[in-house]
Amino acid sequence: MKKYIPVLKRTQLFSGVGEEEIGAMLNCLQAQLYTYKKGEYVLRQGEHLDKILVLVGGKLHIQRDDYWGNRSIISMVSVGEMFGEAYVAPESGTLTNDVLAIEDSAVIFFDVKRIITVCSAACRFHSMVVQNLFFAISEKNRRLIQKLGYMSKRTTREKLLAYLSEEAERHNRSEFSIPFNRQQLADFLSVDRSAMSNELCKMRDEGLITFEKNRFELL
Amino acid sequence: MKKYIPVLKRTQLFSGVGEEEIGAMLNCLQAQLYTYKKGEYVLRQGEHLDKILVLVGGKLHIQRDDYWGNRSIISMVSVGEMFGEAYVAPESGTLTNDVLAIEDSAVIFFDVKRIITVCSAACRFHSMVVQNLFFAISEKNRRLIQKLGYMSKRTTREKLLAYLSEEAERHNRSEFSIPFNRQQLADFLSVDRSAMSNELCKMRDEGLITFEKNRFELL
DNA sequence: TCGTTTCCGTTGCAAATACAACCGACTTAT
DNA sequence: ATAAGTCGGTTGTATTTGCAACGGAAACGA
Numbered sequence: 001m002k003k004y005i006p007v008l009k010r011t012q013l014f015s016g017v018g019e020e021e022i023g024a025m026l027n028c029l030q031a032q033l034y035t036y037k038k039g040e041y042v043l044r045q046g047e048h049l050d051k052i053l054v055l056v057g058g059k060l061h062i063q064r065d066d067y068w069g070n071r072s073i074i075s076m077v078s079v080g081e082m083f084g085e086a087y088v089a090p091e092s093g094t095l096t097n098d099v100l101a102i103e104d105s106a107v108i109f110f111d112v113k114r115i116i117t118v119c120s121a122a123c124r125f126h127s128m129v130v131q132n133l134f135f136a137i138s139e140k141n142r143r144l145i146q147k148l149g150y151m152s153k154r155t156t157r158e159k160l161l162a163y164l165s166e167e168a169e170r171h172n173r174s175e176f177s178i179p180f181n182r183q184q185l186a187d188f189l190s191v192d193r194s195a196m197s198n199e200l201c202k203m204r205d206e207g208l209i210t211f212e213k214n215r216f217e218l219l
Numbered sequence: 220m221k222k223y224i225p226v227l228k229r230t231q232l233f234s235g236v237g238e239e240e241i242g243a244m245l246n247c248l249q250a251q252l253y254t255y256k257k258g259e260y261v262l263r264q265g266e267h268l269d270k271i272l273v274l275v276g277g278k279l280h281i282q283r284d285d286y287w288g289n290r291s292i293i294s295m296v297s298v299g300e301m302f303g304e305a306y307v308a309p310e311s312g313t314l315t316n317d318v319l320a321i322e323d324s325a326v327i328f329f330d331v332k333r334i335i336t337v338c339s340a341a342c343r344f345h346s347m348v349v350q351n352l353f354f355a356i357s358e359k360n361r362r363l364i365q366k367l368g369y370m371s372k373r374t375t376r377e378k379l380l381a382y383l384s385e386e387a388e389r390h391n392r393s394e395f396s397i398p399f400n401r402q403q404l405a406d407f408l409s410v411d412r413s414a415m416s417n418e419l420c421k422m423r424d425e426g427l428i429t430f431e432k433n434r435f436e437l438l
Numbered sequence: 439t440c441g442t443t444t445c446c447g448t449t450g451c452a453a454a455t456a457c458a459a460c461c462g463a464c465t466t467a468t
Numbered sequence: 469a470t471a472a473g474t475c476g477g478t479t480g481t482a483t484t485t486g487c488a489a490c491g492g493a494a495a496c497g498a
Binding site: 154155156157191192194195199 | 483484485486487488
């Protein structure tokens, strides 16, 4: 476990905590290390989860098979990322996704109750971890709400306007760059790339926006 | 403030905490009560928020005006509900929504840092509140991810199948009731009601599902 | 410099969608 | 009992979308 402390130090969860403190905390938090061969499952649909997980080596897929057996890949987990934190509430029921190691991987499990039940003065940085965890989930929450705001629009044009409008606001100016190319933006908004490209050009011709590459301006 | 303690007792945040303890905690958490007349703003776009809010009287709308001035109502807040918890992370920037009182309303503000920085033994139930808050956000997170899963499907049929499939799984059987009528389900999935109704019937005719009112069965 | 790849705009077409309108079955209020 | 309202299914049409395919511009590497 110790060899992963440098990895943990760079994670959001342990941001601001030194390597020595992390080492001490691993005991206090009853962290458990598990390793998986490529192709093995880290978590399975139907299991119950009350741990928060951090990937410290390898790569994972979060995927789902529906009632009729159609598989879809929800997201990828890379080293240093935290996952499982959305499923630890007692009322959240069992997992609806599989988590699969697509490379040989190493995962550290943290007991949630241990984290949020602050212990004695023994680990001074514990409250920092509580804050990190809390802010991380809060921020994730905000991003999800924001994205739902775009996606709940019916047409491609409305989705684009919702997204671009918020980006402009976030940058505090009507001209800004976005972190996507066309295909990525289309995937993000769950629309077809060519249809979206088409719509962008129409909006430009109508004088709503201008753009060049990933740089946009609202008029 | 004291007169709202019975309301707070029934909230998710203070679940499991007695009225006396809540009273004691209000000081410890530096809770602040604000009241608003109908039509007044509780929060405005562009403000920064580092408090968690609980509505203890009245009714609020969370709404947004985009770059071109088009207003849309994101959601409604009813008495006892908590809001703002998605915006308190330091990196979350300023609010992109307005919060408007649509009735005369009362809101209690709680300082986040005060909540998650557990104080001395003075308030024994503090850690219970931390847990409640944590699980509430975690659960909200899960719901958002789940909904995004439905909404990211391209066609009405796929959205329906994704939703129904997960409901069946959640109930652990292929027959189950849903908490929506047709219009509500359409709104939830962001599709047109009549188109959805049409698609449901097609799916029934194709032998994928059967249903009656809000009771469905997957075949 | 040439070939390859990536990115993005464009087009045509089939499929899916939103929207409006209408109908019948049921429920609720008066 | 009648009227009004709600709910869900159906239909027709104009619009929007996804999809496949193509082509030009730019970036890249050999």
